[in-house]
Amino acid sequence: MADSRALAVLKDKFGYDSFRRGQDQVIERVLNGENTLAVMPTGGGKSLCYQIPALLEPGLTLVVSPLIALMKDQVDALNENGIAATFINSSLDYQEINHRLSMAALGEVKLLYVAPERFDAPGFIDELSRLNISILAVDEAHCISHWGHDFRPSYLHLSDVAAQLQSHPTVIALTATATKKVATDICERLDIPDGGFVSTGFARPNLTFNVIKDQDKDTYLLEYLKLNANQAGIIYASTIKEVDHVAALLASKHYPVTKYNGQMSSTERNQNQEDFLFDRKPIMVATNAFGMGIDKSNVRFVIHYQVPSDLESYYQEAGRAGRDGLPSDAILLYKANDIRTQLFFIENSDADEDHKAEQYRKLNKMKQYANTGDCLQQFILNYFGQTGTAPCGRCSNCLDDRDYQDITLDAQKVLSCIIRLRSGWGKGMLTKVLAGARDKKLLECNFDKLSTYGLLSSYRQKDIGSLIDFLTAEDYIQVGNGKFTTLGVSEKGGNVLRGKETVRRKMAAKAKQSLPVDDDMFQSLRALRMSLAEKNGVPPYMIFSDQTLRELCKEQPQTRVDMLSVRGIGQNKLDKYGDIFIDAIKDYLSAAEGDDTADRDEAAAN
Structure with missing residues (x-):
């Protein structure tokens, strides 16, 4: 049962009546002084797991956060809720840093956000030891693991911070993406006991996952944006060249778009990010340099224009x-050629051979995700070790109403060719042999003499490659790890060769109108929110989330008491914005009633 004090803070400061699954369990452990790892999906409310204990514990909560933008975002959101918080990072000069440390020492703030790199600075631990730190919160904790998708050496310093601080604070680590291997690594490094691992699962019920394969990406993208107009979203590309291409394409069609990559100046990055957060340009095209910790709650779609390096990054x-819980889309536009970009990144990285082998393995799993015919959400959950779940019923595979095509004969041709090649070659050579190519290496190896040479010569090579990817994703083909991945026939594939199993595949998808269309009242309240956001210098979602706006449209509160019953409106938000929105709702309803009366009078006159 949730702590009554924690529930009171949840309602008063954040405007919610009950905790989400797992939050109360984590909060109880932290309040009991027990080190804890919380693994919750993005949008699952991880930050409340340390923010609420921070307001209940007598000392300071120190939050380690990896990005300047993330810190500012979270501190602004806390201040908007009437909670005293500040941050220390490289954007501040020495005098301002000392001032903020003094504020923390005097108890003028309850949460202090710091970058992990601060612990490299000589004497920083000594400065922190002068503070009464009750809780050490490590956000994006997967960054501490060599096996995580975003390992950061600066996080390794956090392994003994709690022990070095005189107050020996309780440690809470938080992440949205951690395989069992990564979770174990986090717990070992941060002294979290076996019983301190709390996971609420990885499922995101409000997200619809889609894979769009081997289609013209620009055509699909433009059609999707046309059908789902006036929505905020992020489009990820793997290279700066592709970011520039997509941003220019959308700008040429007059979409409100901006872009972000690591080679832009900090001034330009900050301005573009602010334009996105404030909904001035609600479509962001970016490399993966953008987004960690961005709390913008009304992002309705994330489209990957190119395949990312691994499922952790993708998820x-x-x-x-959909951080606000409203229906949202996650779309991967997949072409097999995009894999070459990720292979180039791996081959040219500074990682040792063991880590490169792990990266190759993860990239192969990403390929399997893009080519599976099974439930996409289920595939992701299985990857993170959450097995036994039912199909989501929402993804492009679950809702795929295209007819199946029996491809058993073509599958047998592919599998037979793998055997003829004696499982010593990869996808490239297999494709060429099946296509009947006159490749120099192929001819030198006498593969043109194989009985399977040219068996699929009526197909384009890219279509043969797509078929091989599909058979790999469905476990008919086994893939070895390493830079040069060799292919073999699995037991399941052997059954196909022996005629004991058939292979069926669905064939191209079209963009759909998949996101909810907002009504006039919502648009009116959203315009008011934008005006207040510009006036107060905070992103619109920090005033009220889209979910709160929709509840306001549904409940149409007429008094401050009514307003306080709406999810996401606590006392501080009520005092700041309650009367303004109540008046706006009344004005809208009055105008709507006047329109209805005029319509009735006109109808009667006719």
């Missing part, structure tokens, strides 16, 4: 859609 980036 974290896709999870930036």
